[in-house]
Amino acid sequence: MYTRPLANLIEQLQRLPGVGAKTAQRLALHIIKRPAEEIEALAQSLVQAKQQVGNCSICGHLSAEPICEICAHPNRDHTVICVVSDSRDLIALEKTREYRGKYHVLGGLISPMDGITPDHLNIQGLVRRVSGGKVAEVIMAIAPSVEGETTTLYVGGLLKPFTKVTRIAFGIPMGGDLEYADEVTLAKAIEGRRELSF
């Protein structure tokens, strides 16, 4: 229905996750109304991000440099490593500004159903980092799905001979209502109870 270059753009945009036919059409019609410089800047940022962004050779976080900013940072505690599934989770943790240790990004979760075995993940590198004996604690920060639990237990088991392995707390979210929490979360919240300190 649309003229060829526009139909082509709509088709390309539809390949993006969460972008259906209507959204792609709306985006394309918006895009061709914008100034040419703006479109070229967007196109260039796409290509450059793909060309320049790789994975940190130490932790696996997305980085334009061989070693990411967090691994290269001199003031972060290198005796603690927080293990996450992907860079998005790392960013979420960074936003809390609570954690000052290092990270390790696995690049996914173990999922035999989807053909993802431990060999597909950045686990070897983590064992290498921890087996040196200079890491005092590894915090597993992986969401508790079936794949998440499998990954936490598998990776935790590999690291246990070398260091203390902990995991983040699960329970009622702040501002959450007990009434609306599911049973598993409530059970986790009771199991993870701590003594009140006055």
Place this chain on the structure above:
Amino acid sequence: MYTRPLANLIEQLQRLPGVGAKTAQRLALHIIKRPAEEIEALAQSLVQAKQQVGNCSICGHLSAEPICEICAHPNRDHTVICVVSDSRDLIALEKTREYRGKYHVLGGLISPMDGITPDHLNIQGLVRRVSGGKVAEVIMAIAPSVEGETTTLYVGGLLKPFTKVTRIAFGIPMGGDLEYADEVTLAKAIEGRRELSF
């Protein structure tokens, strides 16, 4: 938080309509995982759509050629012109496969509040097309907002000396419930009633 080229891409994506911080992040992380060819194809389709797509010199519809496919089509009835606000509405009408006449795309609606006066719209071209005397009917197909009504009445008034001017029907949508229709729509539906034909 993200490495520069990635942060730059996220920033660029956030300028798109309906794309917030979270969506931009999700899209960017998806994009850099795709093969380089795919990203380049997307980038190229952006630039090409902007470079190649302009407006049809007759009707104002988006087109890569000076004259759009519909205006150039020999078998479409050129004695009927359907007036729409923008190309998206034209496409919506085309999808019905009901209409076999020509179109005219105004490129917006009259809206003095937003500084859009008739001079900003593709109205002169429409008057020129119709004043030749070869157009038997102009169908105003503009949604009934305040701006839509203003535009329909203004444009209709300009064309009336030269041709018959009609407008699309407003009423209860097919499958719609009378109970849930608003009063204005119901009033329009009663006003636009037609005799039953057996």
